[in-house]
Amino acid sequence: MINAVVFDLDGVIIDSEEVWEEVRRDYVASYGREFLPDSQDRMMGMSTPEWSTHLAEEVGVPRTPTEVADDVLSRMAEKYKNDLPLIPGSVDSVRRIGERYPIALASSSARILIDQVLATAGLSEAFQVTLSTEEVPRGKPHPDVYLAAAEKLGFAPETCAAVEDSSNGLRSAGRAGLAVVAVPHGVYPPAADALALASLVVSDLGELTVEAIDRLR
Structure with missing residues (x-):
């Protein structure tokens, strides 16, 4: 599960x-x-x-x-x-999933940008763990940041899900052993090999429901 x-x-x-x-x-x-x-x-x-x-x-x-x-x-x-470029539905999605599961953030952005985005979006308290790839030995597509996020949450990677959009992000989560949900970006779509790692592909975050997460394993 x-x-x-x-x-x-x-x-x-x-x-x-x-x-x-x-x-x-x-x-x-x-x-x-x-x-x-x-x-x-x-x-x-x-x-x-x-x-x-x-x-x-x-x-x-x-x-x-x-x-x-x-x-x-x-x-x-x-x-x-x-001008914070929030994706429509993203804040609601984070809050919706966070009501059911412990949630973490694993980003390639620098810590200063992560903290600014979460503060502006009103999500600073939503995540139990936030990590920048600056804080692990290697960035995506290496698995380090997802392995560290799972460890800090207190769960085996295989029992966690990742929500990603980019080729390197999908590869990172897949190599770490997480169940991967892909939300492909319309302008920068992921490569076919990276998208193939996803257990679920959604066109927008409105499709990212608790029930969809439950079915991943």
């Missing part, structure tokens, strides 16, 4: 992938650089040290990875203060 549910943040609760892409592309362009053909796909699900290293060392931004991270996170935080 399912004992707990772990939510992703970006692409599940907030529709932030386009914001991330806009901010990072503008930032890279300010230094006369451009994304590599696969930069956007690769950075979805990466931890802050991983994507900032990619922009500094592979894309060629003439700043250290730490400086790149500070620059971009500052721009993202400013965006979130002015």
Whole structure:
């Protein structure tokens, strides 16, 4: 049976992938650089040290990875203060599932952004556990953040469900052994191999019911 549910943040609760892409592309362009053909796909699900290293060392931004991270996170935080891109139904879904199960958040966003989003959305007290991939050894698609979330909730990964949208997020949850629910993003759909890891695919969070979670195992 399912004992707990772990939510992703970006692409599940907030529709932030386009914001991330806009901010990072503008930032890279300010230094006369451009994304590599696969930069956007690769950075979805990466931890802050991983994507900032990619922009500094592979894309060629003439700043250290730490400086790149500070620059971009500052721009993202400013965006979130002015206009939080909540996905319709996401707050209700979190609250609905949280009434039945212990819930956690496992995000590739930096801690400063996680805390800001949850405070603005009124969800700071909704989750028993919140984790950034900065706080585990490796980011998605590695399983570390989901394994840590399950451990902190006090349940075996196999008895937890994950709600994810991106290829790397789905791979991370699948490799950790969780039952995977996919909510594919319309603009950035997951790869076929990642989507195949899902036990349930829903078109929107209105379909994410307690009964649907109960049927996963």
